[in-house]
Amino acid sequence: MNIKILNGIIIDEQTELSLSEICTACSSSAEWIIELVEEGALDPIGSQQNQWRFTGKCLLKARTAMRLQRDLGLNLAGIALALDLLDKIESLESRLSQFE
């Protein structure tokens, strides 16, 4: 039997998504993504909204933000704070793992 092998694209710092692409990837509305950007929780490249480009890291953050809002009922400021703290914990833990 012939096995079909699928090739994927790595979504990394170099991959950039437009506003509409990140909305589809999160199944969210554009308004909600815009609110996250205005709160400073997401940091797209480009100053004008129609030129915004989101990195793979933004996509992860947007999805985490969705879950935090849905599951814990956080508001935007709370989400932005939680994302910052999660970032900080991640970098501390990876530094800690060098010493363990």
Added chain:
Amino acid sequence: MDYKDYYKIMGVEKDASQDEIKRAYRKLARKYHPDVSKESDAELRFKEVGEAYEALKDPEKRAAYDQLGSNWKAGQDFNPPPDWNAGFEFSGGGYTGADDADYSDFFESLFGRGFGSSQAHHRTGRTDGYSLRGEDHHAKVIIDLEDAYQGATRAVTLQSPVVDNSGHVTTKQRTLNIKIPKGVKQGQRIRLNGQGSPGMGQAPAGDLYLEIEFKQHHIYRVDGHDVYIDLPVAPWEAALGATVKVPTPDGVVDLKIAAGTKTGQKLRLKARGIPGKPPGDLYVIPSITLPSADSDAAKELYRKMEQEMAYNPRSKLGV
């Protein structure tokens, strides 16, 4: 099917007020949220707590649940008594929060599946038009560090809910063979175009996103695209210098250790981390280990060192 004690899961008394239940839920949800918690069973616990809250937060569902009686023990085999919910009126609306498909059989036998709300509507929240791009799917795939160096092909089994013609939801399994590209890093996503849910009408299918996670390795640690390894070194190798063999995910290499090497120093092997543009580095951390003094000859050598080397390892401590 096992009986579930929702009060026990939430850690509240049977006569807890709705406010107490809400507080308990908020606390547990923060504790076990998979994005926040590092506990290994966080996801499972989070779902369990979500289900318990779903049943108890609604006074109607709670009253119905209470009516089952308190003789049931958690884990006990359970079948709902016939007409158990007669006389209870659920005001519909279905359930909110987590995905319907995540609830246990026990929950569904009591409260049904997604009653009141149409499944498709509930899942996508977008009903306008008959051409609708399929939903994106997300899944996690666990690979070995070596796979990131060499690339690999992995069979990934995914379960996705499917709605049949009569509106029932079943989970369908499918297996995809996916090429893991060389140079992937922990936490990165791989996008497979068109492998998500099929679109409605003429619209294209959604995409599948795979999150890469490295299996914990017994000798390497990974940080971004850099890789770390602890290298045990004999005292004479560290003191006099030596060329020693070091394993790397790409194969064994010879490493020159300078005379006077100390434990904890970082020796960098450039571009021997995870491949990419730019590639990561491999850091070798020497750790000097002592041969045990388990023979007379070994003891004699240690005594000789003690006598002939004027060495005070605690000189910096002033003693």
